[in-house]
Amino acid sequence: MTSAQLQNIYYERKTGTPRPCYICNRPTQTVLSTLKTEDFLYTCDGHLTDPASPIAPSATATTGPTxxxxxxxxxxxxxxxxxxxxxxxxxxxxxxxxxxxxxxxxxxxxxxxxxxxxxxxxxxxxxxxTPPVPTHKKFALHRHIFEMRKTELRRKEQGAKAKEVSKGMPQVPRTSF
CATH class of the missing domain: 1.20.58 (Methane Monooxygenase Hydroxylase; Chain G, domain 1)
Structure with a gap:
């Protein structure tokens, strides 16, 4: 199950076509996605910079020597x-x-x-x-939004599993009485 392995670490990326923001439904080209792109959501740049936003920058740890x-x-x-x-x-x-x-x-x-x-x-x-390698900004979703994302992914997986199981079952009769 993908949602059990999902972590609350999202990376900011830019896309070519604008889609509605997950929070306010305004068109945006900024997308937050997990490392393996298991989950992604479009969000406005304003939500990423606002300190009161449900999307906060992740605590960054130094990965290597400066x-x-x-x-x-x-x-x-x-x-x-x-x-x-x-x-x-x-x-x-x-x-x-x-x-x-x-x-x-x-x-x-x-x-x-x-x-x-x-x-x-x-x-x-x-x-x-040599110039430093550019890295994507890390973000962490608010716990309630993250739970909503996990629930949505779980629901999609269950729907796909139900379709798969229903292929092997007989169809409902369509004759009238």
């Missing part, structure tokens, strides 16, 4: 890598002349390691410059 969080983590990572490289340099300088070959090998390892640290910094610039 651009500032990403930049902060990247800068922390680069600062740790720089400190680590400085410590390695200090260790190499503190060694007595135990062999210039070892220093050359360590220097080669550092040179190999430094391009790898600079390589991640170049891809991060295009990632940060």
């Amino acid at each position: 651009a500032d969080d990403i930049k902060k983590v990247i800068s922390d990572y680069h600062s740790r890598e720089a400190r680590k490289a400085n410590k390695d340099k200090d260790k190499d300088q503190s060694k007595d002349g135990d062999g210039e070959k070892d220093r050359d090998k360590d220097g080669a390892k550092k040179n190999l390691g430094s391009p790898s640290t600079s390589t991640p910094s170049t891809p991060t610039v295009p990632v940060a410059s």
Whole structure:
């Protein structure tokens, strides 16, 4: 049964043809629909922005890190890598002349390691410059309107089920007495 799985989370979308608003019957192109489009209703933009309206914006939770969080983590990572490289340099300088070959090998390892640290910094610039993906606004219906929607869907399902069952039954006689 679809109505049992229905959640009170609706997303705002625009349509091409205006239909009457569910609340006031004025023509509107704004439609609120569930994620899988199990239920939808047309509503005016005024009802979506009015705080006293039975349609309220849903509480939004942050789904992922913001651009500032990403930049902060990247800068922390680069600062740790720089400190680590400085410590390695200090260790190499503190060694007595135990062999210039070892220093050359360590220097080669550092040179190999430094391009790898600079390589991640170049891809991060295009990632940060991409525009954010637009998302649809979330809304939640008032509990009474949501119950009306569930009842309406349940009634439609029962009507469809009754038609399906009645196909297998014999027809009523149509002769007069």
